[in-house]
Structure formats: structure tokens, C-alpha cells
């Protein structure tokens with residue numbers, strides 16, 4: 001099983017990095033073929049809504065996203081990890097997501113309006129962390145994630161949500177969360 005991890009934080013070695021590391025280790029130990037990308041290290045510009053992908057399902061913008069599309073399509077499982085920035089995804093992750101409009105068009109062209117939402121593209125999970133404790137902390141990002149995975153015809157399977165972690169390394173004091181992430185990694189392979 002091919003599992004792709006998306007390290008969505010600009011803070012290398014931060015809380016969501018550590019959680020995703022655990023999840024990918026868990027997946028690998030359960031036999032998955034694991035790979036990862038870090039959008040913040042790539043040059044991915046936002047969608048310009050040029051409609052260039054409408055009739056082809058291929059984005060016309062030339063940047064590092066060109067190499068990301070095949071990885072998204074090949075993955076049977078995607079685990080998207082990111083900190084909450086203003087109750088949403090960091091801009092670098094959101095740019096990657098917005099550029100998946102081309103994947104949304106691709107699916108429509110390949111499957112037709114009736115054949116969409118078969119969710120045979122695989123399964124999507126999230127690992128989200130934030131500094132605060134509000135009841136709705138992850139709601140916005142969960143909705144965005146659901147439709148990111150939807151564009152790839154992947155079902156959104158929920159994930160691990162960690163509140164009240166702020167400074168780099170804070171998650172080390174939360175062995176329960178790290179273990180939950182490791183178990184998530186194992187679970188996605190089953």
C-alpha cells in the first residue's frame with residue numbers, strides 16, 4: 001500500500017511534523033510503502049482560476065506542483081498534517097489544495113458527472129494541531145480537507161486532532177497524541 005504524508009507546517013521538526021513522523025513510522029511498520037512531501041519547501045503558487053484545466057484536467061501553471069500531481073494520484077492513502085493557522089491551513093498547504101481544482105476537473109472528465117464521488121481513489125486522513133482549545137478549532141480545516149480528498153476521489157476518513165500545543169516540541173509532552181498518530185499510521189494500512 002502506498003502511503004503519502006504531507007508535512008504541512010513551515011516549522012520543520014515542529015508538532016505536526018513529529019505527529020506525522022509517528023504516523024508514517026506506524027504505516028511503514030505495518031508494511032506500507034511510505035513517501036512524503038513538504039509543500040513549504042516547494043514552489044507552489046495559488047490557483048489563478050484561468051480555466052486552463054477545465055477541458056483537460058491538467059494545470060497549465062508551471063511550477064513544482066507538476067511533480068506533486070502524480071504523487072497525489074499514485075497514493076492509496078494520504079495523511080495530511082498541518083498546524084492550524086487562523087483556523088485553517090497554512091497558505092502553502094492551501095495553495096497545493098487549490099491547485100487540485102485540476103484534479104476535480106480531471107475526475108469530472110474521466111468519470112462524468114454521474115460517476116463522480118465513487119471514492120475509489122483511496123483514503124484521506126488528517127493530523128491537525130493548534131495552540132488553543134476551542135470546540136470548533138478544526139472544523140474549517142476538516143471541511144477543506146474533505147473537499148481536497150474529494151477532488152482526488154478519496155474518502156475523508158478523519159484523523160488525529162491535537163489541541164493546546166503551541167511551542168515547538170510541545171507535543172513531546174503529549175505521549176498520548178504521539179501514540180494516537182502512530183496507531184493511525186498502522187490503521188490506514190489495514
Ligand SMILES: Cc1cc2nc3c(=O)[nH]c(=O)nc-3n(C[C@H](O)[C@H](O)[C@H](O)COP(=O)(O)O)c2cc1C
Pocket residue numbers: 009010011013014015016017082083084085086087088129130131132133137165166167168169
Ligand atoms: C500564523 C499562525 C496562525 C495560527 N493560528 C492559530 C489558530 O487559529 N488557532 C490555534 O489554535 N493556533 C494557531 N496557531 C498556533 C499553531 O497552530 C500551533 O503553534 C501549532 O502547534 C504549530 O504546529 P507546528 O509546530 O507543526 O507548526 C497559529 C500559529 C501561527 C504561526
